[in-house]
Every structure is written in structure tokens, then in C-alpha cells.
Amino acid sequence: MTTQLKTPAVATRLIARLLPPREREDTLGDLAERFCRHANRRGRTMARLWYWKQAVVFLLRVPGERIGQRLRTAAREIMTPGGPRRIGPIAALALVLQDVRYAVRSVRKNMAFTSIAVITLALGVGATTAVFSVLHGVVLTPLPYHEPDQLVRMYWSTVENPDQRQFMPGLDFLDFREQVDAFAGLAAMYTYSEIGLDVTGLGGARRLRALPVSAGYFEVYRATPLLGRTFGSEEEDTPRRNAPFAILSHRTWTTLTDSDPDIIGATLTFDGEAHAVLGVMRPSFHDVVAGDIDVWVPAGMQRGGRNSRGNHYLTIVGRLKPDVSLAQAQAEVDAVQAAILEELSGDWENTRVTLYPLFDDVVGPTGTMLFVLMGAAGLVLLIACVNVANLFLARSIARQKEIAVRAALGAGRLRLAGQLLVESLVIAAIGGAAGLAATVVGVRVLLAVSPESLARAEEVSFDPTLLGFTAAMTILTGLVFGLAPAWQSLKVDLNHILRDAGRGSTAGLHGKHLRGALVSGQMALAVVLLVGAGILIKSFVALQQLELGVDPENVATFEVNLPSARYSDAEQRIRFHQSFQDRIRTISGVLAAGAVSKLPVSGEYHIWGYQWNTPDGMSDWESIQVRVVEGEYFDVLGIRAIEGRGFESRDRLDTPPIALLNRAAAEFSFADRSAIGERISINGTPWTVVGVVEDVAHDHRGSFARKVYLPHSQYGNNRNWALTQVVRTESPRPDLWDLARVELAAIDPDLVLHNPEPMTTVMAREIARDRFALTLMGVFAAVALALAAIGVYGVLSYLVSQRTSEIGIRMALGARASQVRAIVLGQAALWTGIGIAVGLAGAFGLSRLLNTMVFGVSVTDPVIFGSVAVGLGVIAIVAGYVPARRATRVDPMHALRNE
Amino acid sequence: MARTALGEFEHLILLAVLRLGDEAYGVTIIDELENRTGREISQAATYIGLKRLRDKGLLTSHLADPSPERGERARRYFEVTKFGLERLRDSANALFSMWEGLDPELRKHGG
Structure with missing residues (x-):
């Protein structure tokens, strides 16, 4: 005897809803009976699964069946003579x-x-x-x-080079924040890429992206925290080392603390230091300027120290007051800037x-x-x-x-x-x-x-x-x-x-001309695309062949961040880098190891001012990019020495400071004499130039700026430099980073090796934008070419088939095959020619849009324009030749019979 | 009104109802179809098929008393109408005549 089992309630209700009331009882009864049988034979779980499957089939089939039923009925009615005169929506659908x-x-x-x-x-x-x-x-x-329109970014530049867009000095930022009334808020962030924090202990060491920000940073973006609060002026004023605070991104909160609801006020250890968590941001908040940030920390904004007039390191964003225009704000900024310049000596005018x-x-x-x-x-x-x-x-x-x-x-x-x-x-x-x-x-x-x-x-x-x-x-x-x-x-x-x-002769002159015009239009558009692609390809080739002054083959790069809490002392940091590099050199196959504060071909960085003495006994001032290097940096990247010596182990903190200039800086400051032995002043310190090295590009477009190289062994006391390690090996060594990790752990197991990348990848990233544009334009051009060829072919094939009888008559009257071909191809040539001419004119007009995107090529390069015209012409003739040949195969008798 | 075509599944259902005689209701019809065709038949497909056949006037039905093993729900028993029998006979004749003489040929191919 079977006992009654209850069928799954939700599924039963679902099926019941799908059925008309009259048919509900018996159908659900059938299902219940079969459900019991299934349960007895194969267990309840299987029976439940079976029942749900039945419900799904009901859901999939019954509503459609009902609609179909109504449509069939409606369609029958319409088809019946004398059916409904007015067609309702269902009938129309039918x-x-x-x-x-x-x-x-x-x-x-x-x-x-x-x-x-x-x-x-x-x-x-x-x-x-x-x-x-x-x-x-x-x-x-x-x-x-x-209100994104109110947001502005503030840049520092020279009058000669207004597009330079440099970072702002800290002291200037403070003045603008206090004195410019047009801002509802002004915030500073320290976006230098060296800023990061290591997290250790939580399932292995890893690195977080940290962003030091001034008070009011979140308020400028109008971002409110999910939990806790944002930074106020007290955090900004407190020297960071004494009381580290942190605000977590939503992602960091969820991944690092498992969305701990009691996180506010708790401490997390970053870089070996306990940070008090003040807030957690909402998941929607994203800083479009600084990028993906894991944790925000307060930037020390007290006057003096690194916040001077000359230290340009801050990224500034501001929000204008609602009724203030950009021009009004700029006028106020200009007034404050004038006061600042007055305070400074004439050099900054x-x-x-x-x-x-x-x-x-x-x-x-x-x-x-x-x-x-x-x-x-x-x-x-x-x-x-x-x-x-x-x-x-x-x-x-x-x-x-x-x-x-x-x-x-x-x-x-x-x-x-x-x-x-x-x-x-x-x-x-x-x-x-x-x-x-x-x-x-x-x-x-x-x-x-x-x-x-x-x-x-x-x-x-x-x-x-x-x-x-x-x-x-x-x-x-x-x-x-x-x-x-x-x-x-x-x-x-x-x-x-x-x-x-x-007869097919009236396909219509009208249609023929229209289609011809369409082919011409297509050709013209294809010309524009092909010229654009051609310019970008030529530019890309020029970029690839550019001499950047670096040999990136077999060079591995990575970073190691030294937590300031444990490496507070310059001696410690110098010792770390030197002993670490010594260990790296013991790895078999390693030819040289070194480190630098910013890799070449990865952008401008640390643009400072330097002073030198002119032959007439005066001094002059200019901007220069500062690079701090350790070890055999120049050997690793294949940067050639021009004169003088390089850095050696005898250059220590207690020996006289020495510097290397690149060719551009040496020729700029000491055009008529050797730079060796000359003194330059950077940040108030006098440096003696002991060598000159070859220029190295700081971007993939081969821009060479003035650069000065300072030895980390002498300048490691300036700050905790985040050096990128570079290692040259005999042959490609994908395992180098793992071996380096072993050496790193031997020195300090809590340090993290991050951003492991071959130098070739670093350089490829810079060229990626051009590659991206080129790839897309290439694809577009190929599609355009294919479509245009299909167009020409299609129209001519069609025309030939339409003119079969005409051609047949011509051939019956003695026209030669070559004459017939000429007629068809002539048609193609006419349309294509018009199209190409229009296209070239259009491309000439439009190509200037590419001006900012190309390198080393004129946007009106005649070779490109010429080859596109010839190439397209050839393709059009090839596309037209197939139908033209077919035209000559027309059997005159056959064509005439059809007449 | 023009005769609408009798689908294969509808054809099978009619035959199943005919074979089952007085015992033709949802569960037994599905059992019969599954046993004889070897296919798995969903309740929904059967429901739709039975409904179409009723709408076309090929089947009639009546409700029987509720029974406990069905959760006190009634059974709906089906019966083929005279019109249904006619249609079945027509299709059977059509099929038989189409099959005539084909058997040995098919066996050869079917192995």
C-alpha cells in the first residue's frame, strides 16, 4: 500500500497557476500519483527532481501552447472568406x-x-x-x-612650456587651499607609484596600493564612507609615523578583514606598523585620477620639510563652488600665484x-x-x-x-x-x-x-x-x-x-546609376579608412625602429619595498640593496644587477631643479629629471658611458657627493667644455659631475630629457627610495624571480618581491596605446576593403547578368572578347575612379585628426595616399575581372534565344 | 472547417487511449506510451496533446471520484469519439498504403 506523499509545494503551485481551473484537479492528481510511484522506486530526492522537471516542462510549453492556440484560431478566421473585417492585435500577429x-x-x-x-x-x-x-x-x-563638472585638476608649468603639467609643491597647495575662495574643496594626493604598503601574516605577504591624501580628499569627490569617517585636519597634521591611520577600500575590507563589521578603531598591520582603521569606503567609490587604491593613508601636510616651494610631488584635485566658473577660479589662482612668485626670487617668474x-x-x-x-x-x-x-x-x-x-x-x-x-x-x-x-x-x-x-x-x-x-x-x-x-x-x-x-533589360538605368553611386561611395569610405590605417602603420613602424638607448633583452625587473618602520635608517637601506644585489649576482647566469628609482621608457618622474655655474661666473637654473641608482644599473640596461667614470663602491655616505649627467644635460649646461669635475647643485647639495652617460628615452616616442643620476649609496638618506631592481642574465631566465625571492627571504623573510616583469614588457606597455589604435584601424581597414571588394564584385556581376542579351548581340555582331571585357571593366574603373578621387580628398581633410596620434610620419604622406589609391584600384579591377570574364563567355545564340 | 493535420504524438495518444479502454486516464496513458515507444514522456506534453485532441473533438472525457493516493484528487478518464476513430482509421489507411511493399526494402536497410 502506498502512503500519500506531499508533492513539492512550490512546483505544485507553479503548475496549478499554468492550468485552467477546470483541468487543474486531474492533472495535479496524475502528477501526484506518478510522484508517489517515483518516490517508492527511486527515493524521495529523485522523485522531487523528477517533479521539478515536470514543472519546468509545463512552464516552457503550456503558455506557448495557449498563445499558439489563439493565433491559430485567429488565422483561421482571417483566411475564411467573409471573416472579420477589422483585424485585432492577435489576428495581426497571426x-x-x-x-x-x-x-x-x-x-x-x-x-x-x-x-x-x-x-x-x-x-x-x-x-x-x-x-x-x-x-x-x-x-x-x-x-x-x-556634479562632476565642478571638478578640476591643478597643474604647475612654465610659461614657455604650458602643456608640461607638472606636480604641485606642497607649500603652494596649502596657500591655494587657504586663500582661493572659489574652491568648495581642494585636495592633494601623493600619486607617486612608489607608494605601497606590504601586508604580511595574512596568508603570505602581499602588497597593497596605498594613496596618501590630504584632508578633504573624499569630500572633493563627494564620497562618503560606508563605515566610520574620513580624514580630518588632525590626521593631516599628525606626523605619519607617530599615529598611522588608514581608510580601507571596500575590496580591501572584504578580502583582508572578511567584511569585519567592527573594523572601525581596530588596527591592521601594514609595513610592520599598526594602522588604526578610521573608515571603509563604499564599493562605488573609485578614484579616476589615482586608479585602483586599496588603502588611503593621511599625507603629512604640515608646512616645511618636503612641503616646500620647490618640491613638486603632489597631485591636486579641486571642486569649484557651484556658482563659480573655471575662469573665475583661474583668476583667483593667478592672484595667489602672483603673491607666491613675489615671495620667491626672480628665477621662478x-x-x-x-x-x-x-x-x-x-x-x-x-x-x-x-x-x-x-x-x-x-x-x-x-x-x-x-x-x-x-x-x-x-x-x-x-x-x-x-x-x-x-x-x-x-x-x-x-x-x-x-x-x-x-x-x-x-x-x-x-x-x-x-x-x-x-x-x-x-x-x-x-x-x-x-x-x-x-x-x-x-x-x-x-x-x-x-x-x-x-x-x-x-x-x-x-x-x-x-x-x-x-x-x-x-x-x-x-x-x-x-x-x-x-528580358531583364529594364533593371533600370535608375537602379544602375544608384548602385554605381553606392559603389563609388563605398570606395571613397574605404580610401579614408585605408589612408588612416596606413598612416598609423607607418607611425608604428617608425616607433618600433626608434633607438631608445636601452637594451631590454634578458633584463628582469622587480620591486622590493622596504618598510620605513624597520628600515628607518639610510645605512640599513643602502646595506640591504648592496647585499641583496651581491646575492643576486651569485645566481648562475646573472651578468649584472642594479636598481633605479624609475625605469627608463616608463614616463617622466622626479623633475627637480638644478643649478650650475656658467663660464662668466654666474649661475643658471633649469629643470632636470632625477634618477637614483644602485649597483650596476648602467651595465644591466646597456647604457653607454661617454666620458668619466661610473659609480663605485668607494662612493659612500661619508665621501664627497658625485653625480652622472646624461648627454642632454651635459651638452645643455656645459656645451663648450667637459662636464667632468663641474659642480651642480640639487636640493641645496653640491654634486661633482664625475661622468657622462648616453641619453635614454623616458617614453616610447624617444623623448630624451635632461637627467642626473645620483648614487643611492650617497643619497639614500634623502628618503626611503623605492628602487626597482634590474638584473641582466646571459639568456632568458623565467625562474629568476623565484630565485631572487629565495635570496630575499634569506635577508629578510618579511619583504615582498612584487611587480616581477621582463624589461621588454615594461617597454611594450608604453607602446601599447599605439598598438591598440593600429590593431583597430587595421581591422577596420580590412573590413572596409573586404566590403568594398564585395560591393564592386556584386554590382558588376549583377550588371553582367542583366546585360547578357546586350552582350550577346554585341558578340553576335562581331565584338571581340577584349572589347566586351573593356566595357565591363570600364564601368568598374569609372565608379572606382570617382570613389577613389572623392576618398583621397576626404582623407586629406580628415587625416589631420591623426596629428596627435602619429610619430615620425606626415599625416599627408604622399606615399601612403598613392599606394592606397593604386591598391584599391587594383582590387577593384580584380573584383571586376571575374564578372568581366563571365561576360565574354556569353553564348550569343543562347542570349538571343532568351530575347 | 478544414481538417487540421493529426500530429504523430496525437496519433500515439489516440491509440493509447484506444488500447486502454476503460482504464485510460493521465497516468495509464503515459505508462502505455512510455512502455510501447520506449521514450520518456512528460506530463506537460501529454496534457497538451490530450487537450488538443479534446478541442478537435477526437476525445471526450469525464471526471471520476477522487481517491486518497492522489491527494484526494479526481481522475479524468478519456474515450475516443466516433470522429476520432474515423480520423485514426483514415490515417492508418494512409499509412498502410504508404507502407505497402516497402517492408522488405526497409528491412534490408535497417539490418
Whole structure:
């Protein structure tokens, strides 16, 4: 005897809802009976699973069945003579579904047409939407803050070089914060990349990105904490070492403390020091200037010390008061700056402080690049539209007869037009779906190949609105060009078409010219894209061949942060670096080891001032980039010595300070004499120049600035320099970092080796932006080329098939094959020629947009313009040759018989 | 009204109801279908099939008294209508005539 088991309640209720009341009882009863049987045979769990499966099938099938039922009924009614005159929504849907079925059948019959249309749509929609999505996330969406228009960034620059955008000195920041009334808030952060904190003990050592900030930093962004509070002036004034505080990012809070609700007031150990946690930020807060930050600590902002007039190290962001314009704020800043300059000696007269809208500053050069890429994507979309237009035009002209026949047999014109519309829509829908897939893949690929420097890339997501826009545009094109001729054919005399269409000679001059114009347009657009791609390729090649002054092969780099609590003393830090490098040198295959405060080809850094004596006994002043080095840095990177000596073990804290200049600095300051033995003054310390080394670029565009190299063994007391270690090996050694970790642990097991990277990777990152732009332009150009070739081929093939009888007559009358070919190719040449000419003019006008993106190439390079024109011409002729050959194979008798 | 086509599954259900006679209700119909076709049959598909057949007038049904092993829920018993029998006969005839003479051929291919 089976006992009654209760069926899963939720599933039962679900099924009950799907059934009409009259049929509920018995169906649920059947299910219950079978459920019991299942439970007895295979256990309750299996029975439950089975029951849920049944519920899901009900959910999937029953609603559809009910709709289908109603549609079938409605369709029957419409088809019945004397059926309802007014068509309700259900009946209309039934009609559309019937059209869809018809359309699907016709689309499947014309696979060649369908697949070309779908591929074109997918490429056009996919490529464009992907790029638009990235652009939307990066450029078009305002900064993720309240009232983002009020945010500004403050830079220091010289009058001669206003675009220099240097960091601000601490003392100046304090003056601006106190005296400029236009700011609702002004905040400083110390964004130097050396700032980080090591966390040890929690499942192994790792490094956090820390950002020292002034009071009011979060308030400028209008960011409120999730827990606790933000930094006030008391934290800013307290020397950091005595009372370290920290505010955690939401991610750090969740990963490091497991979202501890009692974290406020608790202490966490960073860099071996206990930090009191003051607050936890919300997950939505992201600093677009400093990037991904794990923990914020107060920056010491007391006057004096590092906060002088000359030490430029702060990144400043501000928020303007609601009714204050940028110009008003700038005027107030200028007034304060004038007072500061008055206080300083005359040397600083030519400096100024400028406010920029934060948005422009963050998006900056990336914005130009993305706008160019967006333009390129737009062109691809246009070309795709032209292709779709061409395809649909050809198809609808070819179908004029079919339509005329159906109209003659009594099909209503509206009904026919509706059917054509649905047919276009079915193709568009398939193309749109393929485009959607292409977009999703495209956005992923874009983000995967996009440079890290692409600002705000983390905010990019696939945008459905944009997909809608691009899809609508291509679909609309298809509809307009597919429907217009069909509509036309319905209006003209049916007899005329029926008589004529068999001969195929009236495909219409109108249609021919339109299609020719479309091919020309396509060619013109392709020229613009190809010229753009050509310029970028040439620029990229120039960049790759550039001599940067560094040999990055077989050089490994990594960083080791020395916690200031335990390495407070310069001697300790110098000893660490020297003994660590000695240990590295014992690893087999290591040729040289050293360290530097900033790797070459990774940007400008530590731009300080230096003073030197001129031959007339006066002194002069200029800016110079300071690099602090330890060990065999120059040997590791292959930087050649020009004269004098390098740093040696005899240069210690207690020996006279010595420095090396690069060629640019030596030639600038000591053009007419040797720099060796000259004295320069940096930060109030006199340094004797003992050597000159070759220039090394600080970016991938081969910019060489003045540089001075100071030995860490003598300047390690200035601060806790975050040195990047560099090691040259005989051959590539992927295990070097592991071996270095062993050596590091032998010295101090609590230290962390982080950012392990080959030097080649460091340098590749700098060129990534150019590679990104180039890749996209290349893809766009290839797509454009393919689409344009398809266009030419398609139109000529079509024309040849339309002119079969004409060609047949010509050949019957004695025309030679070469003459026939010339007629067809001449047509291609005419359209292509017009297109190329228009395209070259357009490219000439547009290429200046690339000005900021290219290097070592003129944006109007005649070689590029010339080769694009010739190349496209050749492709057009090749694309046209196949149909031209086919034309000569026309059998005159066959053609005439058809007449 | 034009005759709508009889689907394969509907055909199978009609035959199952016919075979079961007085005992044809949801559970036994599914059992019969599963045993004879070797396919797993979902309750929903059966429900839809039975409903369509009723709507087309090929089946009639009546409710029986509730029973405890079904949670006090009634059974709905089905019966093939005269029209249903006609349709079945028509399709069977059509199928038989199509099959005629094909058997040896099929066996050769089917192995």
C-alpha cells in the first residue's frame, strides 16, 4: 500500500497557476500519483527532481501552447472568406507570423544573399557597437561623481612650456587651499607609484596600493564612507609615523578583514606598523585620477620639510563652488600665484598654475585616439550600410517580376509590401543577432587588447542602447533600399514589368546609376579608412625602429619595498640593496644587477631643479629629471658611458657627493667644455659631475630629457627610495624571480618581491596605446576593403547578368572578347575612379585628426595616399575581372534565344 | 472547417487511449506510451496533446471520484469519439498504403 506523499509545494503551485481551473484537479492528481510511484522506486530526492522537471516542462510549453492556440484560431478566421473585417492585435500577429514563416522559407532559399547580408550586418553592427561601447564607457559617460563638472585638476608649468603639467609643491597647495575662495574643496594626493604598503601574516605577504591624501580628499569627490569617517585636519597634521591611520577600500575590507563589521578603531598591520582603521569606503567609490587604491593613508601636510616651494610631488584635485566658473577660479589662482612668485626670487617668474576640467584631464590623449577610432567605426558602419543597400536593391529589382505576378494574381499591395518588409526584417534580425554576438566578442577583445593606460577601462561594459542604435541604422538601410524599389514596382504598370522582366533589360538605368553611386561611395569610405590605417602603420613602424638607448633583452625587473618602520635608517637601506644585489649576482647566469628609482621608457618622474655655474661666473637654473641608482644599473640596461667614470663602491655616505649627467644635460649646461669635475647643485647639495652617460628615452616616442643620476649609496638618506631592481642574465631566465625571492627571504623573510616583469614588457606597455589604435584601424581597414571588394564584385556581376542579351548581340555582331571585357571593366574603373578621387580628398581633410596620434610620419604622406589609391584600384579591377570574364563567355545564340 | 493535420504524438495518444479502454486516464496513458515507444514522456506534453485532441473533438472525457493516493484528487478518464476513430482509421489507411511493399526494402536497410 502506498502512503500519500506531499508533492513539492512550490512546483505544485507553479503548475496549478499554468492550468485552467477546470483541468487543474486531474492533472495535479496524475502528477501526484506518478510522484508517489517515483518516490517508492527511486527515493524521495529523485522523485522531487523528477517533479521539478515536470514543472519546468509545463512552464516552457503550456503558455506557448495557449498563445499558439489563439493565433491559430485567429488565422483561421482571417483566411475564411467573409471573416472579420477589422483585424485585432492577435489576428495581426497571426498574419505577421505567417509572413515570417514565408520569409524564413524565402531567406533559406537564397543562402548566398542571406549569408552576405548577415555577415555584412554582423561586421557593421559588431565592430561599431564594440568601439562605441568602449568609447561610451571611457569618454562619453561623465565622471562617476556627484556634479562632476565642478571638478578640476591643478597643474604647475612654465610659461614657455604650458602643456608640461607638472606636480604641485606642497607649500603652494596649502596657500591655494587657504586663500582661493572659489574652491568648495581642494585636495592633494601623493600619486607617486612608489607608494605601497606590504601586508604580511595574512596568508603570505602581499602588497597593497596605498594613496596618501590630504584632508578633504573624499569630500572633493563627494564620497562618503560606508563605515566610520574620513580624514580630518588632525590626521593631516599628525606626523605619519607617530599615529598611522588608514581608510580601507571596500575590496580591501572584504578580502583582508572578511567584511569585519567592527573594523572601525581596530588596527591592521601594514609595513610592520599598526594602522588604526578610521573608515571603509563604499564599493562605488573609485578614484579616476589615482586608479585602483586599496588603502588611503593621511599625507603629512604640515608646512616645511618636503612641503616646500620647490618640491613638486603632489597631485591636486579641486571642486569649484557651484556658482563659480573655471575662469573665475583661474583668476583667483593667478592672484595667489602672483603673491607666491613675489615671495620667491626672480628665477621662478616664468611659472604658472593652471586649472583644467578633471574630465578633460582624465580622458586626455586617450580621448583623441578613441574619437578617431569611433570615426573609423562609423565609416565601417556606413560601408556596411552601403553594402546592405546594394544587396537589397539588387534583390528587389530581381524580384520585381515575382511581385508583379503576385499582384496580378490579386494579392493586395499592402499585403505584398508587408511581406517584403517582414522578409527584410527577418534578414535584419538574423544579422542583428550575429551583430550582437560580434559585439559581445568585440568588447571583450577590445578590452583584452586595450592598453592599461586606457583611462577608466574598468567602467566599460557592453551597452544595449548603442547596439540598438547601430542595429537600427543597418536595419533601416536594408528596409529603405529593399522596400523602395519593391514599392515602386507595385505602382508601375504591371503589364510593362511582366513583359519586360523576362528580358531583364529594364533593371533600370535608375537602379544602375544608384548602385554605381553606392559603389563609388563605398570606395571613397574605404580610401579614408585605408589612408588612416596606413598612416598609423607607418607611425608604428617608425616607433618600433626608434633607438631608445636601452637594451631590454634578458633584463628582469622587480620591486622590493622596504618598510620605513624597520628600515628607518639610510645605512640599513643602502646595506640591504648592496647585499641583496651581491646575492643576486651569485645566481648562475646573472651578468649584472642594479636598481633605479624609475625605469627608463616608463614616463617622466622626479623633475627637480638644478643649478650650475656658467663660464662668466654666474649661475643658471633649469629643470632636470632625477634618477637614483644602485649597483650596476648602467651595465644591466646597456647604457653607454661617454666620458668619466661610473659609480663605485668607494662612493659612500661619508665621501664627497658625485653625480652622472646624461648627454642632454651635459651638452645643455656645459656645451663648450667637459662636464667632468663641474659642480651642480640639487636640493641645496653640491654634486661633482664625475661622468657622462648616453641619453635614454623616458617614453616610447624617444623623448630624451635632461637627467642626473645620483648614487643611492650617497643619497639614500634623502628618503626611503623605492628602487626597482634590474638584473641582466646571459639568456632568458623565467625562474629568476623565484630565485631572487629565495635570496630575499634569506635577508629578510618579511619583504615582498612584487611587480616581477621582463624589461621588454615594461617597454611594450608604453607602446601599447599605439598598438591598440593600429590593431583597430587595421581591422577596420580590412573590413572596409573586404566590403568594398564585395560591393564592386556584386554590382558588376549583377550588371553582367542583366546585360547578357546586350552582350550577346554585341558578340553576335562581331565584338571581340577584349572589347566586351573593356566595357565591363570600364564601368568598374569609372565608379572606382570617382570613389577613389572623392576618398583621397576626404582623407586629406580628415587625416589631420591623426596629428596627435602619429610619430615620425606626415599625416599627408604622399606615399601612403598613392599606394592606397593604386591598391584599391587594383582590387577593384580584380573584383571586376571575374564578372568581366563571365561576360565574354556569353553564348550569343543562347542570349538571343532568351530575347 | 478544414481538417487540421493529426500530429504523430496525437496519433500515439489516440491509440493509447484506444488500447486502454476503460482504464485510460493521465497516468495509464503515459505508462502505455512510455512502455510501447520506449521514450520518456512528460506530463506537460501529454496534457497538451490530450487537450488538443479534446478541442478537435477526437476525445471526450469525464471526471471520476477522487481517491486518497492522489491527494484526494479526481481522475479524468478519456474515450475516443466516433470522429476520432474515423480520423485514426483514415490515417492508418494512409499509412498502410504508404507502407505497402516497402517492408522488405526497409528491412534490408535497417539490418
